[in-house]
Amino acid sequence: MPVDPLHSAARPSRSAPSPLSSGSEAYAVEVRRSSRRRRTVSAYREGERTVVLIPARMSEAEEKRWVGVMLDRLAAQESKRMLGDAELADRAQRLSGQYLDGRARPATVRWVTNQNTRWGSCTPAEGSIRLSHRLQGMPEYVVDYVLLHELAHLLVPGHGPRFWELLDAYPRTERARGYLEGVVAADRLPHLPAARSE
Template structure:
């Protein structure tokens, strides 16, 4: 099984019956889902993840003093306090794909370098390949939540 441009491609033997194909695809998609959606990350894990993301996409320039999950953010996915170098992530992100959580972490770390949403700020996120997809994902998640949609 491969991921190609965000699409799962499952290869199976040509001799599989339709039933075997269905069973195999369901199994592989479940496996992929389990890998991409982690139940939660500890606050310690968030600090390590932030350091890794900063090094990889921001040249190591953004180093938060703290990054943690909070339950009091209902209208934002995350927030940053540049003076304290503190980042808070909404618990509502937990269970979302890692690439979405990584985008929010990077977005908030970019605020440690550039506080406003100007061109300089958005240029900091240019190297992250999932920026636009993650923004769209979060817009869809917010829409669904605002309209009582569960996707199930």
Template sequence: MGEVEIRRSARRRRTIQAYRDGDRTIVLVPAHLTPEQEREEVARLVARLDARAERSPRSDAALMARALELSERYLDGRARPTSVRWVTNQSMRWGSCTASTGTIRISHRVRDMPDYVVDHVVLHELAHLVEANHSRRFWALLEGYPHAVKAEGFLEGVSWQQR
């Protein structure tokens, strides 16, 4: 998947980490690794990220299909988005909705979270297509989702960890 950027750090001693940023893969490695060790570790981590992506195909098209399914199941099909897509420019929100255009954007940070969390975030944004605020009627739309409390707890934990 795309370009691989290797970032070496003299402060990093033992851990090696990789993550996706759009089409790029960022790999954080200790500066002391030999070129051979670095190649092996980068290959291993990129393969791991690729395997994870294959297990959980979360393309924009799949996200839109899931949104339509959730709308049918929990909102009687009343929410009809014009587009639902992953974005990388939301660091403070899990998702956003522009009700006037029917556009829903979901933060890439949600992409690798459990399905019930992704569904909860998408459903929340879909509900804004029916009720554009956070009124009682808005919250009533979400009452049918059985994993709402668990998903909110998960998101709260992630938010707390990132502080």
């Protein structure tokens, strides 16, 4: 049974870009190699696709890793347009309709600043969902996963097989869980003093 990270890239094709989801939008990814580019990697949206610019000498493994990094950075930048509580509630309604047949109907969905050890929580008896303010600025698919996780708790308490079956419908569950686990792991790393130049 999966561990619940709330409490504790696909390979792009240059000739036939593959659609990758960012939040509710799908973008084709196009990788452009440049012999003039030495070390830097950049990415931007161009209409319905995401263009990732990389050095020509980069290996396929490095390309795959950097495409994932740049997609996450773009998604995080886009989600920094702060969602208010009303937009969060609309998003929850959309997710419920798309992945839970509209069965999860929260009475309230809101951001809170007093949840520092959990990403989200819900009170099924009240139909209330609360998301930690720490999610603000994270990629949209991560916020969607946490919202969907709490929506599923309105239907199934606990983290048994029935609960995880509900989340299986969301295609970015594993990626979102990995992202959150990475954030938790990074928070636990000791903070090293800045290097001094002699």
